[in-house]
Amino acid sequence: MTRTSGRTRPMTMALGLAVAAVIAAGCSSGGSTSASGGSTASSSQSGAAQNGGGAVAGQTVPTANLPVLQKVGKGEGQLNLIAWEGYLQPQWVKPFEQQTGCQVNAKYAGSSDEMVALMKNGGGGQYDMVSSSGDADLRILYAGDAHPVNINLIPAWKDFFPAFQSPAFNTINGVHYGVSLQWGPNVLMYNTKDFPAAPTSWSVIYNPKYKGQVTVPDNPIQIADAALYLKTHQPSLGITDPYELTQPQFQAAVNLLAQQRPLIEKYWDLASQEIFDFKNGNAIVGAGWPYQVSTLKAAHFPIGTTIPSEGATGWADTWMLAAKAPHPNCAYKWMQYISTPQVQAEQAVNYGETPDNKLACGYMDKIQAGSCEEYHANAPQSYFDTISLWKTPIATCDNGQSDCVPYAQWVAAWNTQIK
C-alpha cells in the first residue's frame, strides 16, 4: 500500500487518540481506589506460590529480642500511620494532635495484603504503625516487620476484654507487637422484603433456591466461612478451627464454595459494590460487614442483619508497631490515646464495630443511644464465643502438627478451584 494521496494517515491519527485514551484510563483508574470509599475486601487472586506451600518462614519472630521502650519520652512531632479508611477521622485525630503535638500523617490501605506490603522492611523507616487485621498480623510478625511493645506503658490496656489483651494474632510467647483496637463480625445480610423473618442459618447462601441473588466477599478467607458452616453441618469432618484445616477438611470447604459459585452473581471487592447490589436488587442475601448494613439502613433500605446459629467469622484489628518506626514516642502516645474508652467508643460508633475496651460501652450510649447494645460492646462471653476471628492460616496447627493448609494454598484454591 503505497498510495499517498490521502489527507489523514490512519496510524498517526489513531495513535494520538490511543495515547490520549490510555492517559485518561490511567488517571481514572488511579482515582477509582479512593472514589470507591476504600473499603476493599482483601481479595487476592494470585497464583501466589502455588509451588512453595508449607514454607512458613520459621516459627520464631525475628524481632522478638529487640529492646522495648521503657519510658515514653517527648514526642517527635510526627506520626505516620497506615490505616483502614475511616480509622483516622478528625474527631479523634485532631484532639490527639493538640494534646501531644504529634502530627498524624495517614496512609490508607485497601486490603490486608496491601498493609503487609507497606510494612515491608519494618515499615521502611517511614511508617510507624499499621492498623492491620488478624489475617495479616502473623505475616507481618514473622517477616520481622513489627517491633515488640512494652504493654505496661499503655494504662487503658488493663480495661480490655481478656480475649483482646494478649490474643494469639498479636502476642507471641508473651511478647506484644502492638495493642488491640476493635473487632467486628462478618454478618449475614438480607433484604427484609424477601426474608420477613431473619434466616437462622448460613445455609441460605448455599441454597440453590437463591440462584443469582447471593453475594459474598471476593476474598480467599471466605473459605473459613465455609469451614465454619461445615463444622456444624458435617461434624464427621472434625473441624475445630476454621483457620486450621487439614487437607480433607480444606477440600470439603473448597468444594462447598465451588458448588456455591453458580448461585453468586457477583463476588464483591468493594463495600460500595455490595451496597449497590443490594440497592438495585442484584443481591438479596449475602455476607457483609456492619458498615454496609449501617450505610443501607441510613438510606432507609429494608436491610436485615443477623449472626446465624453456626456463628460467624470476624475481624480483629491491632495497631502494630513497625520494626523501624521513626517516631516511637509518638507511636506510644497514640497507643495510649486510642485505647482509652472515650476514643474507643467514638471509633466504634463511627465505624460500626465493637471496642476492645470494656469501659467504652457507657461512652457509646452517650454518643448514640443504644449503640453499645447494637454493636454488642456489652455482650457476654457467649456472644464472643460465636465469632471466629480472622487469623493467617499457617502450616503449623495449634496442636503442633504441621498438616494444616497454609494461606498460599487458600489463595490458589480460591482462584483456580472456586472462581
Added chain:
Amino acid sequence: MLLYLAALVVLLITAFWQINPFTTNIERVWSLDNLKTIFTSPAYLRIIGRTVGMAAAVTVVDAVVAFPFAYFMARIASPRARTALFVAILLPLWASYLAKVYSWLLIFTHGGLLDWGLGKIGAGQVHLIYTNWAVFIVFCYLWLPFMVIPVYAALERIPASQIEASQDLGARTWRTTRSVLLPLALPGIVAGSIFTFSLTLGDYITPLLVGGTSAIFIGNVIYSNIGIANNVPFAAAMALVPIAIMAIYLLGARALGAFEAV
C-alpha cells in the same frame, strides 16, 4: 525513553523471581516457576484464552460496525453532517472512562434502563449485569472510536475514480466493496484493530465493575497480584503474556501493511 525501557527490563527480570509464600518478600532466585504455573494451570490458560477471545470478538464487532459508519462519514455525509458525526465519535473520549462504565452499570442492572425498556416493549428481561456479555458490550462501546477513525482515514483516501472504474466495469455494490474498498481500507482496519485488540487485552476495570463471577481476564490477574496479593513476580510473568501476544499480532499487522500507510 530510557526510563521507560528500564522499567520494562526490570519487569521482565522480576518475572523470573519468586516470593516467599508466607511473608510475601521477594526472593531473588532465578526460576521459570511462574511461567510454568501459568502454562500448566488450566485455570490460567482458560483466563488467557478468554481474554484473547474477548479481544478478538470486540475487534471483529468494532470493525463490522465501524466500516459502514466510516464509509458514510467519508463518502456520503455532507461536510456539516461529517463534522457532527466526528463530534459524536470523539466526544465520548472526553468523558471519564469510569463515568462511562458506571453508566453502563446503571443500564444493565436489574430493573435498569435496558430491562425497563425491554419490559415496556414486552420483550421480557435479559439481566445482562455481571455477565461477560455486559463486559463485551462495554468494551465494544469504549473502543469503537479507535476503530472508526483509522478506517475513516483509509476510506477517505480512496480516489472516487477507482470506485467509478469498478462500477463502469459492471461491478455491483457488493463486488466493489469486496474487491476495491475492503482491500484499500484494510490497512486502516488493521491499524484500528491494533487498538481495539490491545486495549481489550489489558483492561481490568470494566470486568471488575460490570463483569460477574467469570469475568477474570489477564489484566485482573495482574492487578490482583500486584495491588492485593503483592506477588509482583507472578504479575510480571503474567504481563509477559499480553506482550508476547501483541508482538505476534503486530508482526501479523505489518505483514498486512498496517504500517506502510504511515
